[in-house]
Amino acid sequence: MERYAAAGNTVARKSFLPGDRLIRQGDTISHVYIIIDGITKCYIAEDNGKDYIFEFLGKGEVTGDLEAIRKEKCLCNIEALTPVTVYAIPHSLFSSLVLSSPEFNSLLIHELATRIHQTCIRASYQQLYPVEYALLRLLSLDADQQLLIPKKDMAAYLGISVRSFNRTLKELREKNILDTEGLNIDLTKKQLEEILRRYEE
Amino acid sequence: MERYAAAGNTVARKSFLPGDRLIRQGDTISHVYIIIDGITKCYIAEDNGKDYIFEFLGKGEVTGDLEAIRKEKCLCNIEALTPVTVYAIPHSLFSSLVLSSPEFNSLLIHELATRIHQTCIRASYQQLYPVEYALLRLLSLDADQQLLIPKKDMAAYLGISVRSFNRTLKELREKNILDTEGLNIDLTKKQLEEILRRYEE
DNA sequence: AACAAAACGGGACATTTGTCCCACACCCTA
């Protein structure tokens, strides 16, 4: 990517500490970010004081692209949960890549389509299945990251209160689905699939 | 668009009656649709028998594009609520337009970005505000279309049962926010905004 | 080590939402 630097559009590397915000909801930004390392949470803060977390972004994932495309204020906050390093790509460079590079263009379109796909699937099952189901799906995603994500954030991801989150954990432990301590699923993959299937009545 | 027909990729016009499905979840399709007229509902049917409606698509809106991009099975069902006519664009034509026409390419990217934006905003407020709030936002969207959308579909859009939907309507009527008969909001725009603001405490 | 701040866990109660059920109105079609 260095060759683009000659145009005056340099790709910078930036670092953030846990709690820092890469992007603030409502701000106008001038860069698209690609995460080199670390975990961030992407969330909307509603006026009633509650947060809704869309996704946890990690290595290789992109953010700020919607704003570059729509030239609007930031839709959501991006906050570092762990130390994070990113590439910061100026909008001007991003735009010229979209126009001049068919590969980049195609990558972008696929990335957007995939995000719609995933957002739709999640919105659907979070509305139509009990919390327990959504929680199990979250916990089965990535055991490593869970240690790094505070419970209040997991609850915000599920759209529920921390109290409900704890309550559900307790119930799952009583059913011997979860580890007594920690958040590990105490089942094989097949057993888990069987349990998830059961919610379909 | 006629000039593209010469390539053997013809844009056909199709019609559907209420209840017909333009697209079936899980099917493999070969066309992208643009709605010329009519109203459709776009929904996922979960294995537990419940439906989640993402959006009601009307005149000028596009569907089937995700599947054309991702080359996967259909994410959701598209069903006609009123008589519907569409243009059916073969995937081959769609792809070549994306590659060869910068205008078309840009339109597509913006359309995808806007859909993500809207999906995120809706998922957030549906999770974080009471049903009453989401219901008011739905009703304030388009008074004309509401007459054509059955209540079970409005409930599915809000992710709640018909019982809850009716209950909430009743409460809004008792608060003199809704029309005694029908689903009309009995307020000026400013009054409505004031009411919505109140949910922010 | 000492303290403050934040995260965690859960009891008690209120509120919201779903489920089950029945009744009525409307629209078809035989």
Next chain:
DNA sequence: TAGGGTGTGGGACAAATGTCCCGTTTTGTT
């Protein structure tokens, strides 16, 4: 005109979730 299907409206109760609150544990800082 009778009967079935579907949409509508709501009562009664059960289940899920939120709010408020308090005590404990962990973490980070001086």
